[in-house]
Amino acid sequence: MKGSRAGRRSQSPLFLVLVIAILGFAVTVEASYGDRLPEFRECVQVCHDENCAPGKEATPIPLHRRLLFWTCASECDYTCQHIITKQRLAADEPVVQFHGKWPFHRLLGIQEPFSTLFSLGNLWAHHDGWRKLRAVIPSSYPLRPWYEWLAGVGMASWVFSAIFHTRDFPATEQLDYFAAGASVLYGLYYTVVRIMRLDRPTPRRRSVLRAWTLLCVLLYAGHVAYLKGVRWDYTYNMTANVIVGMIQNLMWLWFSFNKYKQSRRGWAIWPSIVVASIITVMSLELFDFPPLWGALDAHSLWHLGTIPPTILMYNFLVKDAQDDMAGTERLKS
Numbered sequence: 071m072k073g074s075r076a077g078r079r080s081q082s083p084l085f086l087v088l089v090i091a092i093l094g095f096a097v098t099v100e101a102s103y104g105d106r107l108p109e110f111r112e113c114v115q116v117c118h119d120e121n122c123a124p125g126k127e128a129t130p131i132p133l134h135r136r137l138l139f140w141t142c143a144s145e146c147d148y149t150c151q152h153i154i155t156k157q158r159l160a161a162d163e164p165v166v167q168f169h170g171k172w173p174f175h176r177l178l179g180i181q182e183p184f185s186t187l188f189s190l191g192n193l194w195a196h197h198d199g200w201r202k203l204r205a206v207i208p209s210s211y212p213l214r215p216w217y218e219w220l221a222g223v224g225m226a227s228w229v230f231s232a233i234f235h236t237r238d239f240p241a242t243e244q245l246d247y248f249a250a251g252a253s254v255l256y257g258l259y260y261t262v263v264r265i266m267r268l269d270r271p272t273p274r275r276r277s278v279l280r281a282w283t284l285l286c287v288l289l290y291a292g293h294v295a296y297l298k299g300v301r302w303d304y305t306y307n308m309t310a311n312v313i314v315g316m317i318q319n320l321m322w323l324w325f326s327f328n329k330y331k332q333s334r335r336g337w338a339i340w341p342s343i344v345v346a347s348i349i350t351v352m353s354l355e356l357f358d359f360p361p362l363w364g365a366l367d368a369h370s371l372w373h374l375g376t377i378p379p380t381i382l383m384y385n386f387l388v389k390d391a392q393d394d395m396a397g398t399e400r401l402k403s
Contacts, residue, residue, distance in 0.1 A: 216263050251293055344382055
């Protein structure tokens with residue numbers, strides 16, 4: 071019991087630090103220092119008057135940018151961000167954010183090339199996990215549908231992430247946030263199903279499963295309704311995702327510890343490695359820095375860092391299912 075209490079105490083400071091720091095980050099997203107710079111506003115206004123105003127000859131925009139909805143106004147904004155950034159660097163002043171983002175160098179019209187690339191990397195990791203699940207775990211295994219849904223929700227969330235990082239619009243931002251919220255909440259949902267074995271067809275477990283499913287559906291519906299109907303609140307959204315994610319992480323740590331203690335098999339600690347990896351790469355969001363080469367920032371590295379844990383977690387689910395099925399066969403014999 072003493073060890074358990076000590077473990078909970080050791081988690082609390084980390085959790086509080088993560089929440090407080092991320093909330094601070096979330097607040098800064100709503101308004102950036104660069105947006106308020108007089109020289110930036112003047113640059114955008116002059117560019118608009120000279121290139122976008124009625125009667126002025128429209129500045130030609132390459133087809134690949136027009137296909138990604140770059141307009142004269144957004145071209146002015148992008149150009150002025152980099153003009154001001156170059157001026158600040160020449161004057162030994164720090165790089166600042168504009169509209170909640172660093173001034174990235176776009177590639178083929180893609181606003182954040184590395185975040186887009188690594189989002190696609192996470193999409194591949196979930197697809198690879200989905201392929202492994204279907205190839206190794208028989209359809210008769212009761213937990214397979216939940217695992218397939220995990221892969222499906224994960225793939226959808228990273229598709230919307232890639233779209234958002236390709237072009238940042240209110241619609242793409244909302245789709246990214248709602249998909250990410252669904253992915254985080256579903257992660258907790260299936261974690262409870264697996265650890266409590268709510269897939270087993272006993273009357274009590276079926277009742278608990280129905281109640282748990284309804285609760286998660288209502289929580290997600292309320293989450294979306296609040297953001298869409300009441301207030302688009304970055305702080306609330308970040309807080310909700312961090313809390314749900316940390317609950318899920320703590321559950322997997324507990325499960326992994328007990329599983330290893332019972333089986334003494336190395337793969338049983340894989341969820342603990344996943345949790346440790348996620349917390350480690352999550353810290354990148356807390357120590358944000360201007361993008362290297364104008365493209366690689368902490369957020370993109372966070373996306374890169376979630377690829378290996380995702381692969382490892384699917385490998386664990388496969389091993390766990392195989393072990394579970396083998397145990398069932400032993401009981402039958």
